[in-house]
Amino acid sequence: MREVSDLRFPTEWNPAARLLKRKIIMHVGPTNSGKTYSALLRLQEADSGVYLSPLRLLAHEIFERMNKVGKPCNLVTGEERRYGVHDVNGIPDPLAAKIVSSTIEMANLDRKVDIAVVDEIQMLADPDRGWAWTQALVNLPAKEIHLCGEPTVVELVKKICALTNEEVIVNHYDRLSKLELQEESLRGNFKKIQKGDCVVTFSRKNIFAVKKAIEEETGLLCAVAYGSLPPESRSSQARLFNEPDSGYDVLVASDAIGMGLNLNIRRIIFEAVEKYDGSVVRTLSLTQLKQIAGRAGRFGTDYAVGQVTTLAQGDIPTLKRALAIPMIEINRAAIQATPEMIEEFSVQMPGAPFSHVLRMFEMMSRNSPLFFPALYRNMIATAEIIDKIEMPVRERIPFIAAPIQLRNPAVVDAAVKMAGAVGASKPITVDEVVHVPAEGSREEENLDLGKLESSHRIIMLYLWLR
Structure with a gap:
């Protein structure tokens, strides 16, 4: 039983990956730095490849993007399969597309590919889902693996790859748009909400209460996005917010906007910096605050300079401290x-x-x-x-x-x-x-x-x- 439950050597679990001389390339930087874009360009050039996503919504997005640019791509998630190639009768051909966009838990460790892109690699430290990122890093049989995420994970990835005798190349990216902290909060006044703002709160009840208050006090219509909302609905709400003539000028969202949605946000406003995690109310982690705040501003748009503030003045010091303190290095990866x-x-x-x-x-x-x-x-x-x-x-x-x-x-x-x-x-x-x-x-x-x-x-x- 001790022998069977020995998890010390995960690099030995997939011999097929060890037989390849894999090239590991990291693209690290803050939100809105273009790191994932660079990796996806490489995937578009590949004869065969896979994109591994933290969210079904994001897997959908890359599936649609690849097929739109003429790169046949299949979609594989726990709930569905979609195919990029169909015959003259409309019947899908599962083997025709050589690119696959997949949620990370559904990664195929038996299929050899030229290029793999693993998004949000810092998630390997997540206590619930991190094992899937570790599994992908260690066991993917790909000639070239592109890891996209935060700089905090670079040293850990190097140590893990030292066990597999693989070199790691690190590309650092700077944020393309400026992010400014507004030290004056809204002081609880929803009338100060403006077009392009995103108010972040942490329960469905609060989301709809805030939406109602903003619409009543400003006349601005609000789109919503939160974790329990089906991915297709979240995507639809994001499109309403992004389209300048849709009439939906404000977004009210949970921390679900931290990953997986392309949003044209002028300013992030934290309704609170604490959330109930299922057992206790806790302050958001440094990573969460930075990642959510970083969604403000988008290079090449009217919101090239992003802004971030809070609804309550008492939360400004917490936000200011989070944005100023360097990210904490990740030193262990989850394994299952x-x-x-x-x-x-x-x-x-x-x-x-x-x-x-x-x-x-x-x-x-x-x-x-x-x-x-x-x-x-x-x-x-x-x-x-x-x-x-x-x-x-x-x-x-x-x-x-x-x-x-x-x-x-x-x-x-x-x-x-x-x-x-x-x-x-x-x-x-x-x-x-x-x-x-x-x-x-x-x-x-x-x-x-x-x-x-x-x-x-x-x-x-x-x-x-x-």
Whole structure:
């Protein structure tokens, strides 16, 4: 069991990557510095390649961009597949496009490519999802890998690549547009909101309350963007805000704008610098504050100089300190066991609940100083809700990796139904786990936004597991 749970040598997990003499190129700099643009130009030139995204929305964007410039590209996410090449009858040809845009958790570690672009590489330190970035860095079988992100991760990447005997080339980028801190806040006055402003707050309730207040006090229409909003809706709202003649001149958003949306923002206004993280209210991290603030201003537009401030004067010192302090170096990367390791480990504990197997694996695993185990908290919590369902371990593993929102009872109930069907080897349709009212019906008119979002999450979970 000690041997199976040994996570100290992740560079040995994919021999195919070690057989390649990979070239690692880093593009590092702040938001609005053009670092990802440079890497994508290289991908456009490639005979074969992959773009790995932190968000489904961003994977969509690159999929559309590549196909628009005449570079056939497929899309691969947990929920869907789209193809860039179709025959004369409109039937897709999955093998025709040699470029793939994918969410990072769906990275194909068996497909050899010429060029790989991994976006937001600093995410390898994220305790929940960072393992996917570490896995891509260490195990992608690509001749040339372009890593885009913050300078804070450069030394860690060099140390990891030293284990694989690979050289790292670092390209530094400066911000293309100037960012200014306005030390005078709005002092709670929404009438000071102007066209091109983005107000950042951290709950759906606050987003719509702020939207209502701004529209009532200024007459300006507001678009909205937040994490629970489906990616397609977020993209639509972003287009409304970006189009000068749409009538939507202000954006009210959560920290979801930190990644994945191209926005033409004049000024970022923090409604607060604290957020509830599911257990406690905490001040946003230095990285979060800098990344969100950096969305203000865009090179080559009317907003070439970005501005940032707060709604409350008391939050100005926190924001000023965050923008002034250098970013903290990242010194460890998240790592997670492969499904094969977990399955082999579980064989040593016949009859034990799968949640207990995961706890034991976490407790017994060994890690090197460069890596830390990704938090098993959500995986264990998910395993607990399906522990009583008879199911082979191989079929449990996709469930513990699935995007199940554990705080949402409707999503949890749907996940249990799906697990029960898998355990019983019976088919289950999406209509059996979620009820969507007929379009134009009275029932549809009475649906609130929370129920609609839950229904969307259940449908996305069904597609992910399918």
